[in-house]
Every structure is written in C-alpha cells, then in structure tokens.
Amino acid sequence: MSTYLHLRAVPPPALRNSAAWLERLFEDDSETVRHRAGRHREEVLDRRYLDQERIYAGACPDRAEDRPQTQVVLGGRPVFRADPHKPPFLVLTAAQARRVARFLAIADFDALWDFSRDELLPRYGGVTAEPETWHAFASAHRELRAFYAQTAECGDAVVKWMPA
Structure with missing residues (x-):
C-alpha cells in the first residue's frame, strides 16, 4: 500500500x-493539470492517512443519511x-465536497481526537508521544479543512488517488 x-x-x-x-491527472505536473483542469489544488496526506480516516469515521453524524465525515x-x-x-480512484462530487467542507468547518478536532486517541496512541509511541502525535493529526486536520473549504468555494469536485 502506498504511503501517501x-x-x-x-x-x-x-x-x-x-x-x-x-491517471493522467495525477501523472502530470501541476502546470499541466492547471491547464487541463482549469486550476490546481492538491492536498497530500502522509502514511498516517488511514489513521486520519479513523478520526473522522468515528465521528457522530448530524443525520444518519448525511455522513460527510466518512x-x-x-x-x-x-x-x-x-x-x-x-486501488481505484475515489471521486467526490462538488455537492459531496461542500458537505465535507461544512463538516470540517464545524468539527471540533479535540473531540474527534478524544474519541480515537486510545486506539491511535499505541501506534505512535503511547501517551508520552501524545503531544507530537496530536500535533501531527491536528495539522493534517487544518490542511484538510483549508483544502475542502477552498474546493467548496470554487464549486469543485475532489479526486483521490493512492499510488500503487
């Protein structure tokens, strides 16, 4: 599995x-993508992306039929x-990206962290490493929030790629 x-x-x-x-969208350099797709915005999550997923997937939804956190x-x-x-590419429509952006805009990272910390900390050095681990996940949360906010503002869709 890819680390990014x-x-x-x-x-x-x-x-x-x-x-x-x-595939071409992700093989090309940023300038080529900007030319083909009209603009270029990208977020890259490191090897912790599966654990970042756990933080959001454990969040309680506002409504059962609308699960932007997943x-x-x-x-x-x-x-x-x-x-x-x-692995397949994953595509979020513009409407789905807006729902994700709204979720991230109001999500309380500390509450999300508290819900998943006991599962995550043992993989990152335990309680003694919590400040560094918390910081790494909180930083990724801020970057994702900014990425989705700008994406929603532009009315864009999102494509996700895990290099094989």
Missing part, C-alpha cells in the same frame, strides 16, 4: 469518468483502473 494519499480539486466540467484520464479521507465513488491490483 493525494487529493486534487477538479472543476466538474473538466472531470472525466475515465480511469485513464484520472468522505473526508477515503470516501467517494470508486473509478476502477484497468489493473485490478491497483
């Missing part, structure tokens, strides 16, 4: 439901690649 998760904002008219197009990191409609051994 890439998220890119894409204007809905530029988005293609094609694994080949999505879409922050790994959520989205899969677009499968030709090679079945490679």
Whole structure:
C-alpha cells in the first residue's frame, strides 16, 4: 500500500469518468493539470492517512443519511483502473465536497481526537508521544479543512488517488 494519499480539486466540467484520464491527472505536473483542469489544488496526506480516516469515521453524524465525515479521507465513488491490483480512484462530487467542507468547518478536532486517541496512541509511541502525535493529526486536520473549504468555494469536485 502506498504511503501517501493525494487529493486534487477538479472543476466538474473538466472531470472525466475515465480511469485513464484520472491517471493522467495525477501523472502530470501541476502546470499541466492547471491547464487541463482549469486550476490546481492538491492536498497530500502522509502514511498516517488511514489513521486520519479513523478520526473522522468515528465521528457522530448530524443525520444518519448525511455522513460527510466518512468522505473526508477515503470516501467517494470508486473509478476502477484497468489493473485490478491497483486501488481505484475515489471521486467526490462538488455537492459531496461542500458537505465535507461544512463538516470540517464545524468539527471540533479535540473531540474527534478524544474519541480515537486510545486506539491511535499505541501506534505512535503511547501517551508520552501524545503531544507530537496530536500535533501531527491536528495539522493534517487544518490542511484538510483549508483544502475542502477552498474546493467548496470554487464549486469543485475532489479526486483521490493512492499510488500503487
């Protein structure tokens, strides 16, 4: 499994439901992506992205039918690649990205952390390493919040890629 998760904002008219197009979206440099998709915004989560997912997936939803917290990191409609051994791309519509942005705007990181800390701390050095671990996850939370806020403001969709 890859040690990184890439998220890119894409204007809905530029988005293609094609694994080949999505592969090119992530293979190209930022300038090429900006030219093809109209603009370029990307967030990259490091190897802790699966644990970052746990922080949000454990959050209580406002309404059972609307679960934006489960879409922050790994959520989205899969677009499968030709090679079945490679993970699919995940696509959030612009509406889903807006819901995620709203969730992150009001989410209390300390409450999310408190809910998941007992599960996460043993993997990162235990209680003695909590300040550093908390800081790393809080920093990723702020970056995700900023990414989704700008994405929602522009009305963009989000494509997620886990390099194989």
